[in-house]
Amino acid sequence: MLTYDMSNRGRLARYDYLYRCVKEDILRGRLGSGERLPSKRALARHLQVSVVTVENAYAQLEAEGYLHSEERRGYFVSTVEIRTPAPGVAKAEEKEEQQWLLDFRGGGSGTQGFPFSVWAKLMRRVLTQEGTRLLRPVPHSGVPRLREAIARHLYQFRGITAAPEQIVVGAGTEYLYNLLVQLLGRERVYGVEDPGYSKAARIYRLNGAETVPVTVDAQGTPPEEVERARVQVLHISPNHQFPTGAVTPIARRQYLLHWAEKGKGRYMIEDDYDSEFRFTGRPIPALKSIDDGGRVIYMNTFSRSLAPSLRISYMVLPTGLLEEYRNKLGFYSCTVPAIEQDTLASFLEEGYFDAHISRMRVYYRSRRDEVLESVRKSPLAGRCRILGEEAGLHFLLELDTAKGDGELEQLAERKGIRLSFLTQYQLQPGAAPEHTLVVNYPGIDTRNLPQALERLAELL
């Protein structure tokens, strides 16, 4: 029987420690390929842990391919190459695996609350009803039925009138950013929000386009800054700026539209990444909804509102760009499999998406309240200010401290806490204020939160 000293696990969760022990044994060849593992119940008894602990450990090992299960027979060790990876690779992998008491950088939306059984049901139905039609090539912009469903959704929820022809479905917004540089050209100057979502800037740069930061203020992106920086394509999130949370008011939106219409080939890429989650008042209509001049490329993703592994995003192109898009990029195959597109179309058409979003809004609000409550009850309470909690999947925590962000980050890491500062999202020094934590509350383990906040308060 596998024997591990569970008291050696330090700060790790029991299941996590067990998972690491078994993985190590597989990677070192102590557990051979095809070997059968003890039953969950037997191992739980042996190690004096709960069955759920063993279950979670096995599930993780199975998900990562170390184990496989056979119905009614149990878990078996999979064939895993026992080798020493290149040193560079190993280092990077280890870094990813570090465990935290609390990780403020943990991904935004998790997969909690996603109605997997509905999704699976619809997918099964699509498999049955569509059958081999699913194997045909998909039109390059996506399955028509899905594009129609998205168009209806945009009209109802974001105030956007778009024909299905304007919608391009792709495997993630990252992929769509790549397409956009190819459509608009890499010789243009791309402006990105500072502080901001760094992947967009990274991808524009990787595509060889000059990418300049535009410092945001409390109202989002100032048009005069855009003008000054000679930006031609502006990537913005006017409805809920990440990470500052700024909402761009209507007057400035109109200024931005004027800016875009004034110059030839000027465009705005509206990244509407978490518009679904607004807890106070009505959702802010998208910039695209008042884009009469056809200067806004709207972009959103289902990976965030549904599940990260789904990889379905889309953009809405202005009609004026359609012909160029078709000529330049129409040869690309659509990157999302037909079955996912059909399933998502049904999910939208039959109201499951709306229901999911409503439910998640309630769920996130209560998660947010729980985290806010913990903060207010913690020793940190008197020494911080909560900002931008009315929308989206993160809020800000302005800390009352003399310590620099870098110092605080290091001190916290030693205490097992990974902090996320506004300054970490800045592209130029000084673009973001110091001492401001970005709290991605859906990713936070609330069980560890009180202890972590206590440790954090001690550090200030």
Added chain:
Amino acid sequence: MLTYDMSNRGRLARYDYLYRCVKEDILRGRLGSGERLPSKRALARHLQVSVVTVENAYAQLEAEGYLHSEERRGYFVSTVEIRTPAPGVAKAEEKEEQQWLLDFRGGGSGTQGFPFSVWAKLMRRVLTQEGTRLLRPVPHSGVPRLREAIARHLYQFRGITAAPEQIVVGAGTEYLYNLLVQLLGRERVYGVEDPGYSKAARIYRLNGAETVPVTVDAQGTPPEEVERARVQVLHISPNHQFPTGAVTPIARRQYLLHWAEKGKGRYMIEDDYDSEFRFTGRPIPALKSIDDGGRVIYMNTFSRSLAPSLRISYMVLPTGLLEEYRNKLGFYSCTVPAIEQDTLASFLEEGYFDAHISRMRVYYRSRRDEVLESVRKSPLAGRCRILGEEAGLHFLLELDTAKGDGELEQLAERKGIRLSFLTQYQLQPGAAPEHTLVVNYPGIDTRNLPQALERLAELL
């Protein structure tokens, strides 16, 4: 009841004509949203066509989103926007829709023979067994289990020894080409085969990389041409060049490897797009299998051997590139949904892929023989020579004619035949010989073939 004059259908298949009539009525608003269509049986009786004809027409309309079916209730008109699209768009759409008596450009591998029921069964099982684990983010290079299965497959069938860490899974080779330019840099000179697979060249150019054609000969790409053209990254298909069908012999492979090893930062991208289908002798081992210097990036796709709508391709990176890949591109999310990856992993692990390929080899061989037989029996027989029929999903037909390819193409189009010439794949004039048809035989409608060949013979 819907009434259409089926005798007006010209060269169109009955189902196709019916599909167009109904679609037209929906788009013009003559059939309104929500309206119920006559049952298949009733409409078939009314129009005096077979039930299968109506079935196929409805199926197509449903696949395209014009109709939806409700269990036991029949077909209903979906909500379709009735609008006049921009003229440019409309023109392009119409062009795509043109019907041919015979289309030599028709896609290579179709979806015939794909064991959809097995795939659907595995997918259902994955849904049940993996459950919500499918919603977790996928590692950026792909699901470990799939990468392991691909590594095993490569070892067994292509002679390639690669660790799963070297494998990157992505939504189509087109996507991977984009990644490669970002990895290797757009300031390098990319060499592409001429004549060749034009999408690769197009994508490298769209990425702003200098892309130069290298004229291929009967043995594939001549190393001295590569040297002369100052290529740094060479995109080749040494195992079955498209479209010439050339196989690069071992001596030249070694030359190419020497070429790559001689210069810093030189790489070859081995596009192994249809290596599965070789009808004479054993498969040619991949260039990657003798790449001791780590200069070959191997690439292949499941979209071709399984179904175009699946969008799963992969590449094998040399270990020397792994760290750079991770640093530069490791932030990208994997573009293939977890469920497709898990399903494909099972499909590979449980031997279904091998069985499918064996079956398809037999199927394609018989399709090929059928098309070859038609050619040999046609009036074209004495006036053409068949080339490169021993491998892959296309062969060449050298025509005995004095007419230029452009003229012949136009003449044939007027007779309802869309030809595909070797010269259409050339990037520089003179790179490919004239009068040589590329026959993608899996896409050919053999029922129309004799008539089409007759018409073609008249044109020569």
